[in-house]
Amino acid sequence: MASSTKYFSNEPQPNLNADEPSSTTALTLAYRTVGTPDLPAVLMPSCYGGKLDDTLPFLYTSVDNRGAPAVLANHFVIVVGMLSGSESSSPSNAHVSMGGLNFPKVTIEDNVRLQHALCRALGVEKLAAYIGFSMGGIQAYHMGVIYPDFVERIVILAGAARASWHNISFLEGPKAALVNSEDFHGGRYVEPARMGTQAFGRVYSTWALSSAWFREKNWEKLGFNSMWEYLEEEWERSLGSWDAHDLLGMLQMWQSADVSIHGPVKGDFVAALGSIQAKALVMPSRTDSYFPPEDSMEEVKHLKQGKLKIIESVWGHLAGGGAGTREDTEFIKDAVEGFLAE
Amino acid sequence: MASSTKYFSNEPQPNLNADEPSSTTALTLAYRTVGTPDLPAVLMPSCYGGKLDDTLPFLYTSVDNRGAPAVLANHFVIVVGMLSGSESSSPSNAHVSMGGLNFPKVTIEDNVRLQHALCRALGVEKLAAYIGFSMGGIQAYHMGVIYPDFVERIVILAGAARASWHNISFLEGPKAALVNSEDFHGGRYVEPARMGTQAFGRVYSTWALSSAWFREKNWEKLGFNSMWEYLEEEWERSLGSWDAHDLLGMLQMWQSADVSIHGPVKGDFVAALGSIQAKALVMPSRTDSYFPPEDSMEEVKHLKQGKLKIIESVWGHLAGGGAGTREDTEFIKDAVEGFLAE
Numbered sequence: 001m002a003s004s005t006k007y008f009s010n011e012p013q014p015n016l017n018a019d020e021p022s023s024t025t026a027l028t029l030a031y032r033t034v035g036t037p038d039l040p041a042v043l044m045p046s047c048y049g050g051k052l053d054d055t056l057p058f059l060y061t062s063v064d065n066r067g068a069p070a071v072l073a074n075h076f077v078i079v080v081g082m083l084s085g086s087e088s089s090s091p092s093n094a095h096v097s098m099g100g101l102n103f104p105k106v107t108i109e110d111n112v113r114l115q116h117a118l119c120r121a122l123g124v125e126k127l128a129a130y131i132g133f134s135m136g137g138i139q140a141y142h143m144g145v146i147y148p149d150f151v152e153r154i155v156i157l158a159g160a161a162r163a164s165w166h167n168i169s170f171l172e173g174p175k176a177a178l179v180n181s182e183d184f185h186g187g188r189y190v191e192p193a194r195m196g197t198q199a200f201g202r203v204y205s206t207w208a209l210s211s212a213w214f215r216e217k218n219w220e221k222l223g224f225n226s227m228w229e230y231l232e233e234e235w236e237r238s239l240g241s242w243d244a245h246d247l248l249g250m251l252q253m254w255q256s257a258d259v260s261i262h263g264p265v266k267g268d269f270v271a272a273l274g275s276i277q278a279k280a281l282v283m284p285s286r287t288d289s290y291f292p293p294e295d296s297m298e299e300v301k302h303l304k305q306g307k308l309k310i311i312e313s314v315w316g317h318l319a320g321g322g323a324g325t326r327e328d329t330e331f332i333k334d335a336v337e338g339f340l341a342e
Numbered sequence: 343m344a345s346s347t348k349y350f351s352n353e354p355q356p357n358l359n360a361d362e363p364s365s366t367t368a369l370t371l372a373y374r375t376v377g378t379p380d381l382p383a384v385l386m387p388s389c390y391g392g393k394l395d396d397t398l399p400f401l402y403t404s405v406d407n408r409g410a411p412a413v414l415a416n417h418f419v420i421v422v423g424m425l426s427g428s429e430s431s432s433p434s435n436a437h438v439s440m441g442g443l444n445f446p447k448v449t450i451e452d453n454v455r456l457q458h459a460l461c462r463a464l465g466v467e468k469l470a471a472y473i474g475f476s477m478g479g480i481q482a483y484h485m486g487v488i489y490p491d492f493v494e495r496i497v498i499l500a501g502a503a504r505a506s507w508h509n510i511s512f513l514e515g516p517k518a519a520l521v522n523s524e525d526f527h528g529g530r531y532v533e534p535a536r537m538g539t540q541a542f543g544r545v546y547s548t549w550a551l552s553s554a555w556f557r558e559k560n561w562e563k564l565g566f567n568s569m570w571e572y573l574e575e576e577w578e579r580s581l582g583s584w585d586a587h588d589l590l591g592m593l594q595m596w597q598s599a600d601v602s603i604h605g606p607v608k609g610d611f612v613a614a615l616g617s618i619q620a621k622a623l624v625m626p627s628r629t630d631s632y633f634p635p636e637d638s639m640e641e642v643k644h645l646k647q648g649k650l651k652i653i654e655s656v657w658g659h660l661a662g663g664g665a666g667t668r669e670d671t672e673f674i675k676d677a678v679e680g681f682l683a684e
Contacts, residue, residue: 164553164556164557165556165557165559165569166548166551166552166553166555166556166557168569169547169548169556169569169573170548172544172547172548172573173515173516173519173544173545173546173547173548174515174545176519176540176541176544176545177515177518177519177522177541177545180519180523180524180537180538180540180541181522181523181524182522182523182524182526184524195522196522198518198522199518199519199522202514202515202518203515203516203518203519203545204515205511205514205515206508206511206512206514206515210508211506211508211631211634211636211637212636213508214506214507214508214511215506215507215508215636215637217507227507227510227511231511231514289553289631292553294553294554294557295553295557
């Protein structure tokens with residue numbers, strides 16, 4: 001069982017939701033742990049639009065009822081919410097002095113440094129593995145570059161070491177839909193900007209899947225009567241319920257992600273990848289429109305100990321997070337299990 | 343030289359921009375001709391967001407300065423604006439009684455029937471070819487199904503015989519951005535809805551290209567200093583200058599396109615394709631996100647006389663319209679030239 005949600009701050013006094021902030025740069029991580037600290041530690045951060053609850057649960061809980069122990073059964077699992085992800089420090093939950101439009105432009109580096117401090121506070125000297133999906137995979141690469149001695153293995157599920165130009169460009173779409181929406185009011189909305197966030201969800205949705213997914217009408221396998229019902233229930237309504245600034249905060253963090261900022265030679269992507277000491281398992285989805293396998297292949301070339309395993313799925317980006325077919329998810333579980341045993 | 347723009351209406355008195363409409367369903371096509379009516383006739387319709395000026399000019403004008411005669415030099419070329427495309431009848435130019443929100447939901451069929459009537463009025467008994475890019479390709483398939491005896495050859499450049507579910511879904515993105523925008527006012531805008539149409543352009547842009555295109559920074563080959571400059575100049579500003587209802591009118595026409603509505607067995611896509619008598623040349627772009635080659639391959643299987651030639655380009659959807667590399671466009675020209683000579 002996961003512990004209840006706890007908080008860790010870079011300030012002595014965690015101030016999330018407090019009446020008075022201790023400083024305008026205080027940042028707090030929401031996290032949960034599973035298992036005991038004497039076991040090998042594994043950190044798993046949340047992804048874009050993800051919460052602690054839905055961060056790769058298939059790796060630490062038995063979801064398939066086959067009675068097999070979870071892949072991470074004998075590990076101390078630390079699940080951490082991403083900054084701006086609504087559970088850790090975010091525009092929506094920060095003190096008014098740094099909430100909404102005032103929230104600082106946090107980075108992937110901010111997340112990783114805070115996660116490192118959290119681990120040390122929990123008594124973790126070294127991570128046996130850092131496993132991330134999507135923006136979680138981006139964080140995994142950054143952990144490998146920023147703290148090369150701190151992590152033994154990184155697993156990148158449908159992620160990348162930087163935002164590609166294609167990423168940056170497509171993300172401009174949902175962003176434009178949101179910031180130009182009728183109820184965003186230049187970011188000074190008082191009521192939730194629902195028209196904006198729902199439009200955001202509608203723009204974002206198709207990118208997460210693949211043309212093959214739509215060709216096969218896979219919404220039917222999820223029990224939806226129509227594509228429209230699927231888009232509304234799974235996308236427009238879910239992302240549509242988020243706070244607009246939280247969505248934009250995560251988005252700018254994604255767009256500005258790049259390990260080459262942190263490597264031995266500033267701006268040298270290849271050198272940054274080469275500086276990673278951890279063994280890496282890189283698992284793109286064949287049909288991912290965010291992080292196509294071609295980008296992963298290029299990245300793996302420059303890793304000291306990188307292994308590529310492509311998830312052969314039509315579930316696009318989603319396959320990497322365990323939302324693809326049962327076979328896709330079993331493939332990930334088996335690969336991660338084998339990788340941890342190496 | 344192309345003739346000046348002329349108009350053709352399904353009513354005896356063309357009424358475009360007239361003070362009084364002759365009926366609320368009067369529809370007018372804007373068109374131009376090149377060559378004389380005694381030559382074999384070729385019809386080319388405009389595409390989504392296209393104008394007469396930019397409809398496959400590389401097929402009838404010599405753009406490469408190599409002195410070679412244009413592919414369609416010895417043809418009577420009829421270039422026709424699509425309904426809702428701002429030159430033919432559109433929400434933006436219709437009489438107030440059928441303008442804006444009042445504009446009827448026109449279909450691909452409406453275009454094709456009106457084009458057929460235009461041809462007959464021009465003395466064309468049969469088209470030697472119907473060549474269309476993108477939504478122009480959709481129209482080409484429809485002409486082949488609705489008037490099987492009227493057209494000898496159809497050329498589909500990065501097009502399809504119907505809107506795929508993936509098409510329908512991704513188009514919901516720019517639509518959502520536009521209709522929820524601050525200045526759309528539920529469609530009752532008085533000033534142009536620029537925030538909405540520019541957001542539309544921003545959402546739409548990335549779909550038209552490919553991840554490989556961005557990986558190679560191809561905006562540099564177009565002379566832009568940055569991706570941002572490219573997105574602004576080529577997309578946000580261009581589509582952003584359109585009328586919102588014109589954009590939405592073309593969009594609903596695309597989303598509702600399906601030849602199976604018009605085939606021998608209503609709803610039978612394969613039967614509809616099989617009813618096409620024309621020889622068909624189907625040229626998808628390898629990296630097209632709108633109309634992927636997989637869909638074209640499936641369609642060609644069911645054509646009586648269908649030939650597939652894939653444009654091996656990283657320029658995504660755009661390659662099919664002549665906006666890819668010089669090699670891409672030469673490949674199209676050669677293929678069309680050979681096909682017309684068969």
